[in-house]
Amino acid sequence: MKALVQGVLQGERRALARLLTQIENRREGSDDALAALFPHTGRAHLIGVTGAPGAGKSTLVTALAKALRGRGQSVAILCVDPTSPFTGGAILGDRIRMADLAGDSGVFIRSMATRGSLGGVASATRDAARVLDAAGFDIVLIETVGAGQSEVEIARIAQTVIVVEAPGMGDDVQAIKAGILEIADLLVVNKADNPGVDNTVRALKMMLELGHPVNGQMRHHGHLMTVDFPDAPNEDFWMPRLVKTTAINGQGIDDLLLAVDAHQAWLRDRDRFPQFESAQIRNELLERVRDSLFARWLAEHNAEEIEAVSRRVQARTIAPHDAVANLVVAPKAQSV
Numbered sequence: 086m087k088a089l090v091q092g093v094l095q096g097e098r099r100a101l102a103r104l105l106t107q108i109e110n111r112r113e114g115s116d117d118a119l120a121a122l123f124p125h126t127g128r129a130h131l132i133g134v135t136g137a138p139g140a141g142k143s144t145l146v147t148a149l150a151k152a153l154r155g156r157g158q159s160v161a162i163l164c165v166d167p168t169s170p171f172t173g174g175a176i177l178g179d180r181i182r183m184a185d186l187a188g189d190s191g192v193f194i195r196s197m198a199t200r201g202s203l204g205g206v207a208s209a210t211r212d213a214a215r216v217l218d219a220a221g222f223d224i225v226l227i228e229t230v231g232a233g234q235s236e237v238e239i240a241r242i243a244q245t246v247i248v249v250e251a252p253g254m255g256d257d258v259q260a261i262k263a264g265i266l267e268i269a270d271l272l273v274v275n276k277a278d279n280p281g282v283d284n285t286v287r288a289l290k291m292m293l294e295l296g297h298p299v300n301g302q303m304r305h306h307g308h309l310m311t312v313d314f315p316d317a318p319n320e321d322f323w324m325p326r327l328v329k330t331t332a333i334n335g336q337g338i339d340d341l342l343l344a345v346d347a348h349q350a351w352l353r354d355r356d357r358f359p360q361f362e363s364a365q366i367r368n369e370l371l372e373r374v375r376d377s378l379f380a381r382w383l384a385e386h387n388a389e390e391i392e393a394v395s396r397r398v399q400a401r402t403i404a405p406h407d408a409v410a411n412l413v414v415a416p417k418a419q420s421v
């Protein structure tokens with residue numbers, strides 16, 4: 086894998102593709118390869134693009150990549166599909182859609198089928214993004230379907246998070262998943278050529294204003310109220326920007342790019358990148374510690390043991406809380 090690492094650092098596409106596969110499959114030597122690349126990371130701007138299935142994320146990412154290429158920036162696209170049972174088809178669709186980017190040496194497209202991947206989607210995505218970062222891409226666009234936990238995990242990886250909505254999906258305020266707006270730095274209402282776009286924009290604007298402490302206002306027990314922020318002046322909150330796009334014809338993409346730039350400048354001017362990175366690293370370390378302790382625990386306990394304890398819990402002879410205490414503390418021979 087050493088040769089692959091060298092190849093990646095020299096910008097060789099084949100080496101990059103092969104190393105990503107090796108790492109995705111957690112082949113022996115993956116960790117060493119990642120460690121060798123790590124000093125070369127931290128330069129790319131990572132942009133997460135998430136949202137409901139079919140909102141137009143891939144189309145938007147393609148349009149965005151074209152616009153970035155137009156400015157001379159190199160772009161890597163990472164499509165993460167953690168949930169879809171139609172993974173093969175979805176990836177094929179994305180490939181066809183993104184075909185107009187093919188042949189451009191400044192663009193690299195990669196789909197990750199992370200279903201059942203060891204160590205989880207977040208860490209697989211993080212590793213792949215790091216390889217792309219080390220390979221020297223200016224921008225790494227990471228597309229994931231907003232399905233539960235994954236969009237929040239992306240927010241921890243990307244510096245800028247774009248949440249994509251489309252008319253008919255976001256009109257009903259209840260339909261907007263709690264939490265997804267909270268991670269949005271930029272909110273895109275795509276398919277602006279469809280009817281109902283203004284309703285969607287209005288609903289989202291309202292939600293954004295309710296959810297963010299701007300203009301000295303914040304939500305308190307569900308009520309909008311005016312408060313002072315002595316330690317946190319208003320300009321220290323990034324108010325998510327809302328951009329209307331029609332990804333299929335490129336309308337609004339320039340505005341979106343300006344909004345991306347504005348967010349980046351906002352982070353840079355406040356020297357937020359180191360802060361962001363240190364929080365991210367802390368998260369990662371805690372996640373990895375948790376995973377490694379759990380892996381160790383699993384290796385020390387067998388299925389029958391766990392089955393036996395779960396039967397005792399079901400029979401009400403022991404409470405779950407005590408069962409766990411025993412399982413975690415007791416050495417294998419005498420557990421519970």
Ligand SMILES: Nc1nc2c(ncn2[C@@H]2O[C@H](COP(=O)(O)OP(=O)(O)OP(=O)(O)O)[C@@H](O)[C@H]2O)c(=O)[nH]1
Pocket residue numbers: 137138139140141142143144145175178230275276277278279330331332333334
């Ligand atoms: N009318 C219209 N259709 C669009 C627009 N953007 C995307 N579409 C269409 O919407 C469909 C879904 O687009 P995708 O880009 O695959 O959406 P996605 O969010 O990546 O979908 P998944 O990855 O499957 O979740 C495709 O048929 C696109 O051509 C748009 O701005 N207007």
Ligand SMILES: [Mg+2]
Pocket residue numbers: 142143144179228
């Ligand atoms: Mg897609």
